[in-house]
Amino acid sequence: MAATRHASARTRRRRRLFRQPLARYLAILMPDLVDPLIPLSLLEAVRTVDLPDNDFEAEFVHELRNKRLGLSDTVFAQIKRFTEAVRRKQRTDLAEAAGIARLIGRRSDAEAVFRESGRYFARQVYGTISPLTRRMMRALPTLLTRPLALRHLRRVARRYLHGSARRTGGSIMLDVTESVTRDAAPKLAGCAYYESALRELLHLMVGGVGAVEHVRCASRGEGTCEWRAEWRPHRGKG
Ligand SMILES: [Zn+2]
Numbered sequence: 514m515a516a517t518r519h520a521s522a523r524t525r526r527r528r529r530l531f532r533q534p535l536a537r538y539l540a541i542l543m544p545d546l547v548d549p550l551i552p553l554s555l556l557e558a559v560r561t562v563d564l565p566d567n568d569f570e571a572e573f574v575h576e577l578r579n580k581r582l583g584l585s586d587t588v589f590a591q592i593k594r595f596t597e598a599v600r601r602k603q604r605t606d607l608a609e610a611a612g613i614a615r616l617i618g619r620r621s622d623a624e625a626v627f628r629e630s631g632r633y634f635a636r637q638v639y640g641t642i643s644p645l646t647r648r649m650m651r652a653l654p655t656l657l658t659r660p661l662a663l664r665h666l667r668r669v670a671r672r673y674l675h676g677s678a679r680r681t682g683g684s685i686m687l688d689v690t691e692s693v694t695r696d697a698a699p700k701l702a703g704c705a706y707y708e709s710a711l712r713e714l715l716h717l718m719v720g721g722v723g724a725v726e727h728v729r730c731a732s733r734g735e736g737t738c739e740w741r742a743e744w745r746p747h748r749g750k751g
Pocket residue numbers: 701704727729730731732738739
């Protein structure tokens with residue numbers, strides 16, 4: 514029994530070793546590609562924000578379609594295309610995703626759209642975590658759930674965000690080397706995408722997240738964009 518456990522731990526270690534360099538090789542070989550969930554999350558948020566607010570607006574949806582990007586046929590077609598790419602696990606052009614971000618950046622409500630995009634992204638990746646793990650992260654004591662949450666955040670950062678995550682004391686750091694929303698909008702509004710994604714994902718995984726600070730920004734010439742999120746004890750947990 515002990516031998517089996519030992520062997521399975523070794524197998525897991527081997528698998529982990531194999532996966533890590535592969536992800537790194539992919540990032541080196543294809544730095545200009547990004548997971549289609551990124552542009553999809555941007556477009557889904559545009560659609561959500563642009564949806565008619567009330568019955569009065571709903572009556573004029575045909576007129577609104579010409580005025581609101583989120584209700585246009587173009588956005589509808591792109592959402593369909595990226596949804597299909599997500600299903601087929603086909604990576605997509607980073608420049609195209611950055612173009613969509615710049616288009617959002619021209620709107621007066623750009624920051625709100627980026628925040629909504631981040632939340633959409635977080636909900637989707639949270640959905641890829643197995644139901645058992647999700648239940649464990651909710652139910653087990655903080656001491657056990659935080660390492661589990663960090664492991665998933667590391668995977669998300671590597672797989673989707675061209676970034677990495679680590680823990681320092683009572684905080685979680687997310688470092689993004691290739692931001693899709695960099696310089697997309699004035700006043701660093703594009704960076705709200707990653708901040709909102711990090712906050713929502715931590716909230717969904719462990720329920721407790723405090724202040725999220727943008728500690729370093731590529732747009733300010735500081736190399737990469739980095740955020741620090743404070744762990745907060747979840748109510749009712751030790
Ligand atoms: Zn930034």
